[in-house]
Amino acid sequence: MSVPVFVTGGSGFVGGRLIAHLLSKGIPVVALSRSPASDEVIRAIDPSAADSIRLVRGDLHADAAVLAEEMRGVATVYHLAAHADPRANLADLIKSNVDGTRNIVAAAKLAGVKRFVHCSTCAVYLRNEHSPVRSAAENSRLDPPTWAGYAYTKKLADDLVLEANQDGVFETVSLRPNHVWGIGDTQWLPGLIKAIKENQLKRFTPSGYFVSTTNIENLCDAFLLAAKNGRPGHAYNVIDSQDIQFEEFVERYVQTREPGLKFPSASIPFSFLYTLLWLLDWIPFVKKFLPINRELLCFVGQEYTINGSKAHNELEYKASMSREEGLLRMSQQ
Numbered sequence: 001m002s003v004p005v006f007v008t009g010g011s012g013f014v015g016g017r018l019i020a021h022l023l024s025k026g027i028p029v030v031a032l033s034r035s036p037a038s039d040e041v042i043r044a045i046d047p048s049a050a051d052s053i054r055l056v057r058g059d060l061h062a063d064a065a066v067l068a069e070e071m072r073g074v075a076t077v078y079h080l081a082a083h084a085d086p087r088a089n090l091a092d093l094i095k096s097n098v099d100g101t102r103n104i105v106a107a108a109k110l111a112g113v114k115r116f117v118h119c120s121t122c123a124v125y126l127r128n129e130h131s132p133v134r135s136a137a138e139n140s141r142l143d144p145p146t147w148a149g150y151a152y153t154k155k156l157a158d159d160l161v162l163e164a165n166q167d168g169v170f171e172t173v174s175l176r177p178n179h180v181w182g183i184g185d186t187q188w189l190p191g192l193i194k195a196i197k198e199n200q201l202k203r204f205t206p207s208g209y210f211v212s213t214t215n216i217e218n219l220c221d222a223f224l225l226a227a228k229n230g231r232p233g234h235a236y237n238v239i240d241s242q243d244i245q246f247e248e249f250v251e252r253y254v255q256t257r258e259p260g261l262k263f264p265s266a267s268i269p270f271s272f273l274y275t276l277l278w279l280l281d282w283i284p285f286v287k288k289f290l291p292i293n294r295e296l297l298c299f300v301g302q303e304y305t306i307n308g309s310k311a312h313n314e315l316e317y318k319a320s321m322s323r324e325e326g327l328l329r330m331s332q333q
Contacts, residue, residue, distance in 0.1 A: 004028035005227075006074045006113070008060065008104060009081030011038040013186050014119060014216065016045050018078060021220035023049040030074060032067075032081070034059040060100025067107035076115040076227045077108045079161075084187070086150040086295040087288070097153035098160070105164050105172075115171050117226045118161040122178035122212070122237060122306050123151040123299060130274060130294070132209070132303035138176075138235050138310050147281065148295035158235060165233035173230030175222055177238045178306050181253060182216035182326055183333060193254050196261060200291040203247060203267040204301035210243040212306040217321040225315040236311040241319040243305050249323075256330035270301045 005022060009015035010031040019029050023046050033039050033055045043050060056070045060081055071077060081104075083096035101118070108116050125136040128145040142158075144151035158174050165172040181188060195201040222238040230236065251263040277294045280287045287293065311317040 002027045003075040004030050004054075004073070006030045006032070006071050006077045006108075008032045008077075008079050009119070010045075011041040012080065013184055014180060014219065015078075015080040016041065017182070017184050017216045018080065018220050018223055019053070020045050021217075021224070023052055025224075026052075028052045028054070030054045030056060030070060032056050032058055032070075060096060060103055062103075064103055064107040064110060067104070068110035071108055071111035071113055074111075074113060076117060077104065077113050078117050078119070078223060078227075079104050080119040082119070082154070082157075084150065086148070086299070087290075087293055088149065090146060090149040090153075093149045093153040094156075097150075098156045101157040102160055105161060109164065109170050113170065115227050116161065116164070116173070117223055117230070118158070118172065118174040119223075120158045120161075120174045120176045120235065121151070121154050122176045122239075122304070123148075123295075124155040124158060124176065125304075125306070126151040126295065126298055130298050133305065134303055135305055135307045136237070137307040138237060148298070150295060162233050162235060167232050171230075171232035173226045173232065174235040175219070175226055175238050176235055176306075177214035177219050177222075178304065179211055179213040179249075180216055180219060181213055182321075183330055184216065189253060189257065192250055193258055193261065195291060196254060196264060199264065199266075201250075201264055202273075203264060204270045204273070204297075205267045206270070207247060207267065209246055209303040211246045211249065211300075211304045212239040212243050212308070213249060213323070214239050215319070215321045215323070215326045217326070218317075218319045221320060222311060222315060222317050225311075225317050229315045231314055234314075236315055236317075237306045237308045238311055238317065239306050239308040239319070240321075240323055242323065244323065246300065252327055253330075256327055256333075259331075270297070273297060273301070
């Protein structure tokens with residue numbers, strides 16, 4: 001029987017699909033679960049494999065020594081839990097993404113875990129000058145500003161994970177996906193559909209820009225490859241095989257659930273909206289009700305393309321799920 005692994009964030013989109021992926025390969029899972037509701041979500045991932053899942057009550061801030069006892073004997077810790085809302089306040093993002101990650105790292109080291117795989121994000125390439133991100137590689141400059149709280153805190157989490165690496169003792173690897181999509185998406189897809197129906201999404205100009213995306217099945221493949229082949233102390237971008245125009249992708253993606261739903265024709269200049277959102281940042285009671293902020297705008301309103309060659313060369317990763325196949329499977333659900 002395979003050695004079990006430990007997973008955080010199992011009740012979320014990415015964590016849930018990773019657990020399903022692991023179970024399909026006969027790998028038992030120990031899953032951190034913060035509530036009875038999370039228990040139910042995790043158990044429902046694969047009812048036929050219930051005996052291969054062990055739930056551990058706790059959260060990212062549980063006592064590290066207690067968590068370490070639950071991690072003893074696992075082959076790998078996959079740390080996927082995070083606060084992913086770019087509109088959240090910085091203190092909450094730091095608590096979950098930085099302090100929480102630090103605690104999980106400490107527990108894993110205390111437990112003697114050999115491999116630690118962290119789910120980061122290509123949002124770490126966002127820059128203070130809000131310029132387009134073009135073919136960002138792992139050695140690109142990382143300096144997300146504090147006003148981009150999600151990107152900023154995920155960069156800090158990335159740093160502490162990779163700096164914790166000890167070759168041959170406690171080996172850490174970080175994966176950076178971009179615009180994660182696919183079957184089971186309970187976050188981005190519903191949000192896009194809602195934004196279009198409520199006329200909250202606009203065509204940002206200049207339009208026609210490209211973005212990199214990451215199908216969830218490709219990301220799950222990469223997690224297992226990172227545990228097996230990842231170079232200790234290194235990060236890897238994980239993306240689909242081809243970039244795509246943002247408007248085209250969004251329209252095709254939402255149509256897997258709402259056939260006929262079109263990307264809005266109304267447009268707004270990126271520079272104008274960025275300036276407006278910058279001004280509104282000074283009015284806290286207003287900005288919390290806005291459907292978008294500067295960070296989110298920079299992520300979806302301009303080119304955001306990623307270089308994935310390092311993962312291909314070192315992890316032996318390839319995007320086995322094409323965009324066409326992924327969209328087709330979603331439309332058939």
